Amino acid sequence: MNSTNEYGLSISGTVSAYPKESVLEVDPYVEAGLRESILPGVVAATTKTAREGVKLLADLVESYGSAEGNVIMLADQKEAWVFEVYSGHLWAAKKMPADKVAVFGNQFMIETLDRTDTENVMFHEDLFNIADQHNWTQKVNGKVHIASTFGEAREDYSNMRTWMGHRLLAPSSVGEYKTDRYYPFFYSPDKKVSALEVMDVLRNRYEGTKYDASLPENKDLRVIGVERQSQIHLTSSPPVRKA
Structure with a gap:
């Protein structure tokens, strides 16, 4: 689900993601907990800024639990x-x-979180302690790597799309695809990205690569632009409502 309110706050909650089984053994999903189908609407209806939305989500997840793994923007x-x-x-x-x-x-x-940078990061107060207690913690260059600590191992279904997006927007900083590579989350595009180029990313089927979905040997690959997509959203924050 995606929502935008009159204050210029937009929320996209359509990305399901999956943790390690060991994480769910310690902190399982809550069947009657929050789901992506309602989270964006709740945030849009009750907050005015992205920062307020993050704080509300944190309170809701800790208080009522989540029924699924999610990435919300x-x-x-x-x-x-x-x-x-x-x-x-x-x-x-x-x-x-x-x-x-x-x-x-x-x-x-x-990837990593600077625990002292309260301006740019937030997290469950026991996030790092629980990971250490259960031997989940994975480090890169001496820093805890959040995705590899809590998330399932990289695999082609998702990671190939992550790579392809990078290849489309910043080909100078990504090489050939590798299944187990943790590609960077945020990176500089090679040039300013237009709305039309965002559309090109959303419809992409690995054209121009050996993974091109039009080739018979690639018919089972999970591409970005799939035929079963019922909705595609490009959101731009509207002018802020004046008091």
Whole structure:
């Protein structure tokens, strides 16, 4: 579901993502908990900014639990945030740099979090402690890597789409596809990205690569632009409502 309210806040909650089984054994989903079908509407109806939306989501997930793993994007006139739900109650959020882009499949993408940077990151207060207690913690260059700590291993279904988005918007900074590579979440595009180029990303079927979906040997690959997509959204925050 996607929602935009009169204050210029837009929320997209259509990305399901999946944690490690060991994470769910410790903190299982809550069957009667929150789902992507209602989260964007609740946020849009009750908050005015992306930061307020993140705080509300955090409170809702911790209080009522989540019924599924999710990656939720929130944006207003001033900033954008990504909010990831890893299990029944564990979550983390990170502010998106204004000069970066991001394209990703159904997988958790937050890499590292500076625990002291309260302006740009938020997370469940026990996120790191619980990971350490259960030996989930994975580090890259000495820093906890959130996606590999809580998320399932990379696989072609999602990771190939993440790579292809990078290849379309920043071909100079990505090489050939590798299944197990953790591609960067936020990165600089090679040039300014237009709305038409965003549409090109959303319809892409790996044209121009050896994975081209029109080739018989690739008929089972999960591409970005699939025939069963019932809705495609390009959202732009409207002018802020004046008091």
